[in-house]
Amino acid sequence: MKLSEIIEKLNLKCLNEANLDADITNAYSSDLLSDVMGNARSGQLWITMQTHKNVTAIAALKDIPAIIIVRNGVPDDDMLEHAKEEDICILVSSEAAFPVCGKLYELIK
Amino acid sequence: MHYTFKIEQGNFTDAGQASSSVKRTMKQLGVRPENIKRTVVALFEAEINAVAHAYGGQIDVDIDGEKIVMVVADKGPGIPNIDLAMQEGYSTASPQVREMGYGAGMGLPNIKKNTDDLKIDTTVGVGTTVTMTVYLNN
Ligand SMILES: Nc1ncnc2c1ncn2[C@@H]1O[C@H](COP(=O)(O)OP(=O)(O)OP(=O)(O)O)[C@@H](O)[C@H]1O
Ligand SMILES: [Mg+2]
Numbered sequence: 001m002k003l004s005e006i007i008e009k010l011n012l013k014c015l016n017e018a019n020l021d022a023d024i025t026n027a028y029s030s031d032l033l034s035d036v037m038g039n040a041r042s043g044q045l046w047i048t049m050q051t052h053k054n055v056t057a058i059a060a061l062k063d064i065p066a067i068i069i070v071r072n073g074v075p076d077d078d079m080l081e082h083a084k085e086e087d088i089c090i091l092v093s094s095e096a097a098f099p100v101c102g103k104l105y106e107l108i109k
Numbered sequence: 110m111h112y113t114f115k116i117e118q119g120n121f122t123d124a125g126q127a128s129s130s131v132k133r134t135m136k137q138l139g140v141r142p143e144n145i146k147r148t149v150v151a152l153f154e155a156e157i158n159a160v161a162h163a164y165g166g167q168i169d170v171d172i173d174g175e176k177i178v179m180v181v182a183d184k185g186p187g188i189p190n191i192d193l194a195m196q197e198g199y200s201t202a203s204p205q206v207r208e209m210g211y212g213a214g215m216g217l218p219n220i221k222k223n224t225d226d227l228k229i230d231t232t233v234g235v236g237t238t239v240t241m242t243v244y245l246n247n
Contacts, residue, residue: 033157034215037150038222050210054157057125061132061149078122 001108012091016083019065053079060086070097110172118165127168128153147223148243154216155181155239161206179241187233
C-alpha cells in the first residue's frame with residue numbers, strides 16, 4: 001500500500017513529507033535500536049517511541065522510508081532536521097504501538 | 110582507499126556519520142547492496158559501542174576491490190570477559206544509554222553475524238580495538 005494511503009487510513013500527522021509514493025508491504029516495531037539494526041529490512045516502515053537523532057541515522061543506513069512515532073511522541077529538532085536531509089518520512093500517531101501495529105497489519109498483510 | 114573518523118565520548122548526536130559516509134562511498138564504488146548492508150550494520154554498532162561504553166576513539170576504514178577492513182579503536186574500560194560480552198542479551202549499558210534504546214546486548218552479536226572476520230583486542234583499563242572485515246565479491 002502506498003505510504004500516503006497509510007497516512008490517511010491511520011490518521012497520522014506528517015512532520016516531514018518524504019517517500020509518499022513508496023509501496024509499503026511490511027513494517028518493524030521496536031524501541032531497541034540494535035534490534036532494528038540487526039533485524040529490520042530495507043523498505044519497511046518503522047514503528048517506535050524513540051525520538052532522537054540515532055533513529056533517523058539507523059533509518060538512513062537501513063533504507064527505511066518512514067517512521068511512525070507512537071503516543072504523540074515529539075521528535076528532537078536534530079532528528080527532524082536529519083530526516084529532511086535524508087528524505088525520511090516522519091509520522092506521528094496519537095495511539096500506542098499495539099493499535100498502530102494492529103491496524104497497519106490489517107491494511108497491508 | 111583509506112578513511113579516518115574521530116569518535117567523541119558520549120556524542121550520540123554525530124554517531125552514524127562514519128557509517129553513513131562509508132555507505133555513500135561503497136554505493137559509488139558499485140559494491141553489492143547486500144555487502145553494503147552488512148558493512149554499515151557492523152560499523153554502526155562498533156561506533157555506538159565506542160561512544161556508549163568507552164571514552165571515544167578513532168575509526169580507520171580501508172576499502173579495496175576485494176574487501177573492506179574497519180578498525181574501531183577506543184580508549185576506555187576494556188572488556189573483561191569477551192565471551193560474556195558476545196552473548197546476546199548481555200549488557201552493562203548505563204540507564205541513560207538504555208533510555209535511548211541501546212543496551213539490548215545485541216550489538217556485538219550483530220557485528221559477528223554481519224562480518225566475515227571479527228577480531229577484538231581489549232585491555233582492561235586501557236581500551237578496545239575491534240577489527241571487522243567484510244569480503245565484497247562473494
Ligand atoms: N568498546 C567497548 N568498550 C567497553 N566495553 C564494551 C565495548 N563494546 C562492548 N562492550 C561491552 O560489551 C557489552 C555488550 O555489547 P553489545 O554491543 O553486544 O551490547 P550493548 O552495547 O550493551 O547493547 P546494544 O548494542 O544492544 O545497544 C556492553 O554492554 C559492554 O559491557
Ligand atoms: Mg552495543
